[in-house]
Amino acid sequence: MIIQPRVRGFICLTSHPEGTAQHVKQQIDHVKSKGKIENGPKKVLVIGASTGFGLASRITAAFGTDAATIGVFFEKPAAPGKPGTAGWYNTAAFENEAHAAGLYAKSINGDAFSDEIKRQTIDLIKEDLGQVDLVVYSLASPRRTHPKTGVAYTSVLKPIGQVFTDKTVDFHSGVVSDISIQPVESEEDINKTIAVMGGEDWKFWIEQLKDAGVLADGVKTVAYSYIGPELTYPIYRNGTIGRAKDDLEGTVPVLNDLLEGIGGISYVSVNKALVTQSSSAIPVVPLYISLLYKVMKEKGIHEGTIEQMQRLFAERLYANGEIPLDEKGRIRVDDWEMREDVQTEVAKLWKQITTENLEQISDIAGYRKDFFNLFGFSFDTVDYDKDTNEVVKILSIK
Numbered sequence: 112m113i114i115q116p117r118v119r120g121f122i123c124l125t126s127h128p129e130g131t132a133q134h135v136k137q138q139i140d141h142v143k144s145k146g147k148i149e150n151g152p153k154k155v156l157v158i159g160a161s162t163g164f165g166l167a168s169r170i171t172a173a174f175g176t177d178a179a180t181i182g183v184f185f186e187k188p189a190a191p192g193k194p195g196t197a198g199w200y201n202t203a204a205f206e207n208e209a210h211a212a213g214l215y216a217k218s219i220n221g222d223a224f225s226d227e228i229k230r231q232t233i234d235l236i237k238e239d240l241g242q243v244d245l246v247v248y249s250l251a252s253p254r255r256t257h258p259k260t261g262v263a264y265t266s267v268l269k270p271i272g273q274v275f276t277d278k279t280v281d282f283h284s285g286v287v288s289d290i291s292i293q294p295v296e297s298e299e300d301i302n303k304t305i306a307v308m309g310g311e312d313w314k315f316w317i318e319q320l321k322d323a324g325v326l327a328d329g330v331k332t333v334a335y336s337y338i339g340p341e342l343t344y345p346i347y348r349n350g351t352i353g354r355a356k357d358d359l360e361g362t363v364p365v366l367n368d369l370l371e372g373i374g375g376i377s378y379v380s381v382n383k384a385l386v387t388q389s390s391s392a393i394p395v396v397p398l399y400i401s402l403l404y405k406v407m408k409e410k411g412i413h414e415g416t417i418e419q420m421q422r423l424f425a426e427r428l429y430a431n432g433e434i435p436l437d438e439k440g441r442i443r444v445d446d447w448e449m450r451e452d453v454q455t456e457v458a459k460l461w462k463q464i465t466t467e468n469l470e471q472i473s474d475i476a477g478y479r480k481d482f483f484n485l486f487g488f489s490f491d492t493v494d495y496d497k498d499t500n501e502v503v504k505i506l507s508i509k
């Protein structure tokens with residue numbers, strides 16, 4: 112069928128199999144261009160492996176250190192006349208490339224928050240790999256059904272304490288406008304968001320993996336967080352999502368206790384703001400990212416998800432010597448985003464930005480391209496008017 116982008120709000124309802132394959136190939140090529148990562152992981156479980164940072168982590172592990180990978184995610188399969196989601200096609204493309212390179216790669220599609228999917232994952236590790244030596248936790252979801260209580264939580268993206276008013280952009284139309292976001296009405300909103308995006312599920316995973324004996328001695332586990340500049344504090348770090356990130360970061364010492372007996376260790380890596388399906392849903396953030404891209408590209412220090420994850424593995428998680436951490440014990444690969452010269456420049460542009468000068472002073476074009484690339488669109492090498500086969504299988508999923 113012919114597949115064109117169909118956009119509704121901040122999501123794209125369609126994905127292109129050849130375009131997403133192109134996207135995956137580019138990421139693989141980047142990792143290969145950087146050469147092998149010494150002493151990297153060999154058997155890796157990635158939870159949230161189909162898009163964004165999780166996919167980039169999986170690609171880095173596979174093509175940067177020849178690791179066997181198991182990926183867990185929640186995606187819609189491709190069927191005749193019904194294209195699959197981007198993460199489905201990404202994974203199909205990834206597995207093809209991995210298998211062609213002689214690498215083990217299998218995937219599990221289902222709700223990672225459930226005990227059932229955790230059990231299936233443990234069984235697969237036992238059967239095929241025995242143990243894993245790295246667990247990447249990269250879920251981003253608007254809802255979670257709690258596996259013990261059955262309660263379904265939906266997260267909210269709200270400030271805490273006061274109304275937040277600032278600029279935002281509709282990145283499709285290019286209209287910059289003021290947005291006012293009402294604060295949470297009760298602790299309830301905060302707790303729901305923590306239940307979805309906090310650290311409890313990461314802890315459940317590590318507990319169950321450990322109890323099953325599938326974590327290797329010296330295992331590492333890493334989850335991803337964000338801080339960002341002061342201008343996004345009200346909606347991000349000091350908002351409901353920030354509370355969830357506090358909770359996630361607070362899980363590190365708990366996991367370290369759990370892993371002590373097997374010499375394991377856990378980390379949170381604070382990553383750069385990037386265009387992913389999740390971040391495009393947060394008000395204000397896309398406009399910030401457009402300005403950030405502009406400034407970082409001008410300075411020659413722009414990175415996408417794959418550059419971030421390659422650097423995380425090569426220069427942090429598996430670097431020789433001690434891993435550099437911040438005062439709160441976190442890995443920082445948002446270091447270039449947070450550089451003072453970068454932030455000063457962004458803050459200056461933030462004051463000036465309007466609908467009229469958006470195309471000139473921001474990299475909204477780069478934002479849009481990255482957004483469409485997530486779904487396999489806007490690749491010069493793909494002819495989107497041509498029929499494509501929407502039925503693409505992930506080899507390891509029956």
Ligand code: NAI
Binds near residue numbers: 159161183250336
């Ligand atoms: P994403 O939306 O690209 O990826 C989310 C992944 O989670 C996908 O693989 C999806 O299939 C999977 N997933 C969602 N719900 C699931 C479920 N119930 N069961 C199984 N899999 C499920 O998101 P992104 O942006 O890569 O986020 C990953 C992590 O990185 C999050 O913790 C996010 O907060 C963090 N982060 C993101 C930044 C950004 O700018 N995008 C910046 C810094 C951190």
Ligand code: NA
Binds near residue numbers: 159165
């Ligand atoms: Na991810």
